[in-house]
Amino acid sequence: MKGLAEALQKRRHDGLYRSRRVVSTAQQPELVVDGKRVIAFCSNDYLGLANHPEVVEAMQRAAGNYGVGSGAAHLITGHSNSHHRLEEALAEYTGRSRALLFSTGYMANIGVISALLKQGDRLFEDRLNHASLLDAGQLTRARMQRYRHADPESLRSQLKGSEQGQALIATDGVFSMDGDLAPLPSLVELARRHQAWLMVDDAHGLGVLGEEGGGVLSHFDLDSDDVPILMGTLGKGFGTYGAFVAGSEELIETLIQHARSYIYTTAPPAALAEATLVSLRLARQETWRRERLQDLIARFRQSVRQIGLPLLDSMTPIQPILAGSSQQAVAWSRLLEKQGVLVSAIRPPTVPDGSARLRITLSANHTDRQLDRLLDALSTLPLVVE
Numbered sequence: 232m233k234g235l236a237e238a239l240q241k242r243r244h245d246g247l248y249r250s251r252r253v254v255s256t257a258q259q260p261e262l263v264v265d266g267k268r269v270i271a272f273c274s275n276d277y278l279g280l281a282n283h284p285e286v287v288e289a290m291q292r293a294a295g296n297y298g299v300g301s302g303a304a305h306l307i308t309g310h311s312n313s314h315h316r317l318e319e320a321l322a323e324y325t326g327r328s329r330a331l332l333f334s335t336g337y338m339a340n341i342g343v344i345s346a347l348l349k350q351g352d353r354l355f356e357d358r359l360n361h362a363s364l365l366d367a368g369q370l371t372r373a374r375m376q377r378y379r380h381a382d383p384e385s386l387r388s389q390l391k392g393s394e395q396g397q398a399l400i401a402t403d404g405v406f407s408m409d410g411d412l413a414p415l416p417s418l419v420e421l422a423r424r425h426q427a428w429l430m431v432d433d434a435h436g437l438g439v440l441g442e443e444g445g446g447v448l449s450h451f452d453l454d455s456d457d458v459p460i461l462m463g464t465l466g467k468g469f470g471t472y473g474a475f476v477a478g479s480e481e482l483i484e485t486l487i488q489h490a491r492s493y494i495y496t497t498a499p500p501a502a503l504a505e506a507t508l509v510s511l512r513l514a515r516q517e518t519w520r521r522e523r524l525q526d527l528i529a530r531f532r533q534s535v536r537q538i539g540l541p542l543l544d545s546m547t548p549i550q551p552i553l554a555g556s557s558q559q560a561v562a563w564s565r566l567l568e569k570q571g572v573l574v575s576a577i578r579p580p581t582v583p584d585g586s587a588r589l590r591i592t593l594s595a596n597h598t599d600r601q602l603d604r605l606l607d608a609l610s611t612l613p614l615v616v617e
């Protein structure tokens with residue numbers, strides 16, 4: 232097709248070309264990727280539950296009972312007893328009246344914003360929100376404004392300048408590329424003052440932060456009155472797949488009636504819901520996983536500062552090392568892979584121009600020896616790549 236080849240070649244030249252990797256082992260710290268054994272530091276399986284034997288066994292047993300497909304959308308014949316029990320468990324876990332399962336976090340964010348906002352309403356988003364929240368803003372007929380990253384004063388000025396229609400503030404809880412936290416207490420205060428709804432995408436906080444892994448809201452001691460709309464994913468801290476929205480009875484019923492990404496898609500397999508019920512229990516009960524993560528994070532940060540690499544400020548398992556240019560990020564990633572360490576190079580448009588980075592993620596399943604391998608490899612990186 233005319234023009235595509237040239238555009239792809241330019242993308243390669245600019246260091247922005249993406250390629251898929253083929254993994255031939257279960258998700259775990261040591262993988263076989265493209266036929267080569269590596270230690271992976273780029274998975275979101277923060278608690279190490281993706282290949283947990285109890286989770287695997289639950290999914291295998293449920294597949295024997297329910298098959299491998301749900302057959303239809305939730306509103307037809309796809310909503311099983313397993314889905315319903317998982318929604319009830321997620322509602323109890325988050326301290327809310329109801330929860331609603333979505334197939335992906337992307338679909339959940341698009342579903343919420345498109346269902347709640349109409350023409351004449353206002354949407355306010357952090358500039359570094361996940362692409363799914365930003366895309367939801369592009370698709371809604373409401374007016375979207377983006378405030379400076381984690382800057383309540385920037386949001387305050389925007390809220391003051393527009394008072395018509397319903398207002399919704401949407402933010403990541405943990406920002407997926409920087410690892411920092413949204414200033415939620417300040418956002419709660421602003422939402423109340425301006426009678427706005429507040430929505431938090433806590434994909435990277437649930438399971439990892441707070442008591443029992445309650446996420447960024449637990450970390451800040453906030454509840455459903457403070458943040459009425461909570462979105463969480465199941466494929467990160469919980470190690471399975473899918474997403475959910477938790478909130479009031481009225482919110483969930485509104486989404487069932489109007490969220491197109493919920494209504495018009497096949498429900499996930501019941502076996503997946505059964506596996507997630509087990510992983511949710513493990514994530515809540517096995518506190519050593521969060522303790523192990525904090526130990527790894529502290530040791531990693533101290534060592535990288537000694538190496539002298541530009542490490543961004545983060546208390547989460549997401550530990551970005553700033554490279555600057557896309558070319559340098561890619562070169563660093565390739566140098567690490569030659570030493571058997573897999574770390575992804577994150578480049579625009581995922582991050583702003585000039586802020587390409589290595590996005591290192593830690594898992595409770597990483598051993599001290601594996602962390603040593605990563606640190607040894609990082610110590611060989613040149614600060615400037617020719």
